[in-house]
Amino acid sequence: MDKKKAWNILKPVLKIAFTMLALWLVYTKVDLAAVRRLWKEANGWWLIPALAAFVICQVITSFRLLYFFRNIGLPLSARSNLRLYLLGMFYNLFLPSGLGGDGYKIIVLKQRYPTTHKEVFSAVFFDRLAGLWGLGFLVSCFSLSLPEVRQYSAWILAAFAGGTLVYYFILRRYFNRVSRHFFATHLLGICTQSLQLATVAFILAALGCRASYWPYFAIFLLSSLASLFPFSIGGLGAREVAIVWGAGIFGLDKDLAVSVSLSFYLITMAMALSAIFILFGRERERSPESSATAADPAGEH
Template structure:
């Protein structure tokens, strides 16, 4: 037990160090006054629409997760599942590692319904994996039409490989390790594309709020890449620091404005943080009476 706690704190310390170093690099690379002016000049109404698109993505994501649970024979009411999902968002956003909410959901469902921990962990893990696959697929698709293909030069074929093999590789993974979820794979993959598509729309609306009119495809491609980076276990909740670092470095390669790219990452984080507060009313969530 003591060793587990030590490992957990060492992991948090490592994530914090990475976040601090990443933020320090970003601060050196951009003009903070320009970033402040850009953020404060963002159009409020476009941001409201961006928030609405993000919330819609989260509602669809909760609905998708319930398909994985149903594959386990766990039939949760959609409204109760949404409340549980929002509570998980709250924990994920504010607990180090970004997996606290997933762990808490697994704990509650195992406690209330007796569903084996291994199966619940498999469902939440595959839910995350399917989301990352959808992110990579959309990123490759957008990148082909933007400056990314030019920046990659002779390696641009990687984008086509990503498009062609992303979902076949996912289906192979399900067939080999997650056979119980084969029946819901097609549905959940379409939903994953819908979830990430809504988040791309949210990012596009943020760009509109910032008055960005050119190279939207490149900004959105970079946004998807940073979303993948934010899921890595090296980052703090929300990908703080890592998301901004990837934005700044990527903007240099794609020849887009670093300040606008950083502002996009910052505003998206604020929207996700605000949305996570929707879990506050459900801190004392109890098992529904059937």
């Protein structure tokens, strides 16, 4: 067995182990009885707008990705792209393999279109960066409103502004093709991150939070950074560890903060599970003339 095959086997094992360890660390810091009580007494009606906000967020995120695919000349329809996006979510959450959702998208698009690995990878990568930029924008704004970090807000804003200028220059200078529609894609980055905060707000309302939502928004945004690192299954565990750490810094209710994080993860799972209909409907929907795209379960029909 070569090193690549061994790593492909070891990687999902390490992900599962890290996720379990992170969750164990979290649950040693929270009161499980209190978490269960929060969920038991939750107002489920608030979860309906929470789910709606999250669905809208993911649809807009898929359109942001579509901008980048079209920048490199891929003629995907919005419907085909959304199907591919949902399958990527499914791979990230339920199949902790070495492939991952982004890797799946790259393989499918390379099989279907005359494009290169470098082009598709750059589209997916810069889509992620647009979302990360939107996250950084909101974190910078929140630094102005939180007393615990307000003394550092000038430095945070200066770093974000300077980083944005460097980021824009590099994109336009070296990745001009993929960086078209820069302002549209990055405004969508702010929009999607804001919709995630709307989801969190509805979850907080469902769990009966009577304190200010702003500190919970701040630690959620910071925990989103932790979930970007591919050490756990779909960010589970990594986000919760960051949430507990942030709740300690801001003096927040750790039980409530972890309940919000886990509720958000369950909503994400519900959205990702919709890809099952795509997987099981593939054979029924595929027309005879589309056999050339047999490897693409997200193909247009």
